[in-house]
Amino acid sequence: MKVRIHRGAAEIGGSCVEVESSGQRILLDVGMPLATSGDLRLLVPPVDSASLCGIAISHPHQDHYGLLPWMPRSAPVALGMAARRLLKAALPFTRHPAMNLEGPNFVDRQPVDLGPFRVTPYLVDHSAYDAYALLIEAEGKRLFYSGDMRMHGRKAKLMDELMATGPKYVDALLLEGTTLGRGGICTPSLSEADLEAAFAERFKKTDGLILVQTSPQNIDRMVTIYRACLKSGRHLVIDLYAASVLEATGNPSIPQSHWQHINLAIPSQQRVQIKTNRWFDALSRHSANRIYLRNDIARNTGKFVLLFRNVWMRDLEREQCLASACLIHSQWEGYLKEASWQTVDRWRARHGIPIHQIHTSGHASPGDLQRFAEAVSPKVLVPIHSANPQSFRTLSHNVECHADGEWWEV
Numbered sequence: 001m002k003v004r005i006h007r008g009a010a011e012i013g014g015s016c017v018e019v020e021s022s023g024q025r026i027l028l029d030v031g032m033p034l035a036t037s038g039d040l041r042l043l044v045p046p047v048d049s050a051s052l053c054g055i056a057i058s059h060p061h062q063d064h065y066g067l068l069p070w071m072p073r074s075a076p077v078a079l080g081m082a083a084r085r086l087l088k089a090a091l092p093f094t095r096h097p098a099m100n101l102e103g104p105n106f107v108d109r110q111p112v113d114l115g116p117f118r119v120t121p122y123l124v125d126h127s128a129y130d131a132y133a134l135l136i137e138a139e140g141k142r143l144f145y146s147g148d149m150r151m152h153g154r155k156a157k158l159m160d161e162l163m164a165t166g167p168k169y170v171d172a173l174l175l176e177g178t179t180l181g182r183g184g185i186c187t188p189s190l191s192e193a194d195l196e197a198a199f200a201e202r203f204k205k206t207d208g209l210i211l212v213q214t215s216p217q218n219i220d221r222m223v224t225i226y227r228a229c230l231k232s233g234r235h236l237v238i239d240l241y242a243a244s245v246l247e248a249t250g251n252p253s254i255p256q257s258h259w260q261h262i263n264l265a266i267p268s269q270q271r272v273q274i275k276t277n278r279w280f281d282a283l284s285r286h287s288a289n290r291i292y293l294r295n296d297i298a299r300n301t302g303k304f305v306l307l308f309r310n311v312w313m314r315d316l317e318r319e320q321c322l323a324s325a326c327l328i329h330s331q332w333e334g335y336l337k338e339a340s341w342q343t344v345d346r347w348r349a350r351h352g353i354p355i356h357q358i359h360t361s362g363h364a365s366p367g368d369l370q371r372f373a374e375a376v377s378p379k380v381l382v383p384i385h386s387a388n389p390q391s392f393r394t395l396s397h398n399v400e401c402h403a404d405g406e407w408w409e410v
Helices: 082-094 158-167 192-205 217-233 240-248 270-277 278-287 294-297 310-318 333-337 339-348 366-376 387-393
Strands: 002-007 018-019 022-032 050-055 077-080 112-115 118-125 131-138 141-145 174-175 210-213 233-237 263-264 304-307 327-329 355-357 382-383 408-409
Touching: 002 174, 002 355, 018 294, 018 339, 022 118, 022 131, 050 112, 077 082, 082 240, 118 158, 131 366, 141 217, 158 366, 210 339, 217 233, 217 240, 217 304, 233 240, 240 270, 240 278, 270 278, 270 304, 294 333, 327 333, 333 339, 366 387, 382 387
Parallel strands: 022 050, 050 077, 141 174, 174 382, 210 304, 210 327, 233 263, 233 304, 327 355
Antiparallel strands: 002 018, 002 408, 018 022, 112 118, 118 131, 131 141
8 A cells, every 4th residue: 555645744734645555546635725826726636537436535624625626526525424514505605616525424433445445434523523534444554544633622532532442553644733833742722611711701891792703614613602602691693604504514412593592694795695596495494583784783782793704894884783892713813814804804993893812723732643643653653734744753753754746655
């Protein structure tokens, strides 16, 4: 069994790994790099499509699935069942091209065969919903791909179980290292429970409307914000995109549009989308608790927490909802350097809206990465999804770095 990392050996995001055995091959993730420009087709990995048995997607983050629209349509796409529903639900609301999402469903610890490869998914804790680490077996060799993971989210117990009962006798571990270089081995990460308390405190201290900028696809964070709303006596306001994503989880324990203390409101731009695409059934399905900016939110701004996107800015201005408001950024701080954020920042400053950062990483801390490496105890540890691959040597003695495009044998 041979492996080459197409992208990710020395960068965060854009992960793509090719595994070959007996003249056949699979891909582990086909991610879009975090920084992209020009013709995206030029980023597609050079893979022989005739021998491609399948594409295994570890989780529904664009830096792991984003190049799917340009991959061979003949290759089945193996993905978590809920992750597949989530991507299908989100696709109409985004500008992403259509992609093939047909193929076998990953279920925790249930093997899937793709040609000569046996792929066993292990459910992990990550900021993406329905995320998996993947064990690849062929020719008597075992490659374990961590995907992206953390140990301080709402599914932290999964990671304790994985380290206790997960794959043993692994020949090579492909381990993500997003946080390496950001702190020492002993630097802990904030938990979602820590964030819940911080959100609730900020909600109580603010007189006006709370605007929270986060991704609806970060389901853990949606749960955290909802629980903070309950603690502070506020209602969470979502749009049709967020309602559709939450519904797609298929999990009755995840907040939904019909729950108490959740309201649906539709920004002007989304109303146009709904009319143009005739999404009337979806709107009706999520309208049990529908409210309106002018008649409801503007009259009692201190009652609501709005899941904020740029499309809300003009509507909030027009209906004069911004007195005593505050904005909470609950995403990676790197997004604050992007052009889309600069537009929001100028708008925020013009209205005198203070900003607060309440966030924790979707990736394991250096100390947790070390614990995971020790628990799996592979013969070789290979870095991926890290800007600091040499830092892996602080985690383990058996690190073996491989460059993008380099074939190596398991």
